[in-house]
Amino acid sequence: MAKQLRLGLFENAQANDSGTATWRHPDNKRYLFDSLDYWRGTARMVEDAGFDFLFLADAWGWADVAGDRPEICSVEGLDLPRLDPAIILGALIPETSRLGLVATGSTLLEAPYSFARRMATLDILSGGRIGWNVVTTGTADTAVQGFGVPMVGHDERYVMADEFMQVVYKLWEEAWEEGALERDKDGRFADPAKVHRIAHEGTYFRSHGYGNTSRSPQGTPVLFQAGASPAGREFGGKHGEAIFVGSGSVEQLLGHSSAIRDEAEKNGRARTDVKIMSAFAAVVGSTEEEARRKYAEVADAQNPEVTVASYAWFTGLDLSAYAPDTPMSELSTELSQTQVARFADKTVGDVLGDWHAHGVGARPIVGTPEQIADRMIELADGADLDGFLFAPTIPPASTEDFIEHVLPILKDRGAIAPQPEQPQSLRERLIGTSTPALAETHIGSSYRKSLTRV
Ligand SMILES: Cc1cc2nc3c(=O)[nH]c(=O)nc-3n(C[C@H](O)[C@H](O)[C@H](O)COP(=O)(O)O)c2cc1C
Secondary structure, eight states: OOOOBEEEEEEESBSSOTTOOOTTSTTBOGGGTTSHHHHHHHHHHHHHHTOSEEEEEOOOSOOOBTTBOOHHHHHHTOSOOBOOHHHHHHHHTTTOSSOEEEEEEETTTSOHHHHHHHHHHHHHHHTSOEEEEEEOOTTHHHHHHHHTOOOOOHHHHHHHHHHHHHHHHIIIIISBOTTOBOOOTTSOSBOGGGBOEEEEEOSSOEEEEEOSSOOOTTSSOEEEEOOOSHHHHHHHHHHOSEEEEOOOOHHHHHHHHHHHHHHHHHTTOOGGGSEEEEEEOEEEOSSHHHHHHHHHHHHHTOOHHHHHHHHHHHHSOOGGGSOTTOBGGGOOOSSOTHHHHTTTTSBHHHHHHHHTTTTTSOOOEEEOHHHHHHHHHHHHHHTTOOEEEEOOSSTBHHHHHIIIIIHHHHHHTTOBOOOOSSOOOHIIIIIOOSSSSOOTTSGGGGGOHHHHOO
């Protein structure tokens, strides 16, 4: 029997996806990203199709080339404007009943105390369907200017993220025990013995006192992570429950998934405790030729200036300032190291060409529905993946194509995990825990009073 895969949809609350400008394509409706109708339609579509979750990526900052934001960024709606993904998730709670709702949040820029409240509120109102993609913000250099906070280097951002996690675990797991709320009009509203002070005095954060919300159904939202640098993988193996990896060959993806599972093991977790999901894009045609033509339309619509500006946004590097034959191995960054390391054997000229059609996103598989379904199964089996994060090249048309033409083949082959019959927490559905709470092998569960007391 085929492996049963999990599915998420990658979306972004802005007109384009990171690093591309596809908003002019006639089938692109995400140029209306600031209308609630777009999000309602997308959420309903993927819930009905049986996806496990909808993921809203996020970034702070803007593209900066040689000290300024190039005009092309406004002309093409490249980096800005965007909306706050957590607020969109809130609006999608009543539109959906089973779909997991996941958003990115930055440990560099958020304040843990208010962030913990925002996520707990979403988890409470959705009945435990919330996930958080923990990022240290690869676009940090411009982002910190907006926030007026100091720049923190790449690896130190992960040290800071680890401390951020300590604070939010205290708030989500320790501050309010499960069952603290009694709401008994003849008795008491909450049991004082189950409400605890927390104390955190660290290098980056201080927090003392009581949590602002009671415990949510999942306590800690499902923790997603996508850092691919050595520091990022170490962090993911310790805290991540679902890990996003980029697209790649079977060999490349197997390398990523085994390195992440090794990190999980080092943290006393089972290799299968982390669910690995690869970003996946597809351009579907009824024939190979039609698919290639559709992909050429996407690639042709890109603008080389967009490529330079968006690469600078993610890495701080202005590739137009280097000779095209410069080896990428000579460049380094304090921003997203992955976006440099993935081209280690290439030149600047290669990257300008390769980045062109898909930016930081997944390089699409271009082909017929059968070819795409075959490739997904081959990647999942060969690279030990638990599922895919489908990233539409043209939103929502590419998602509609995938649902209409590829998903039925995967379902016929038994390769898609069945929908839960009853509403379930995202953690039970995606991670496979027996309750909505963090697994006992997860570092965050050690903060639970009810567990640590025994
Ligand atoms: C599928 C996927 C989704 C991602 N989503 C985000 C995101 O929403 N925001 C963000 O800042 N980085 C995002 N990233 C990037 C990573 O989280 C990470 O920040 C980046 O790779 C830089 O860290 P690193 O140098 O440790 O890899 C994503 C990566 C992948 C593969």
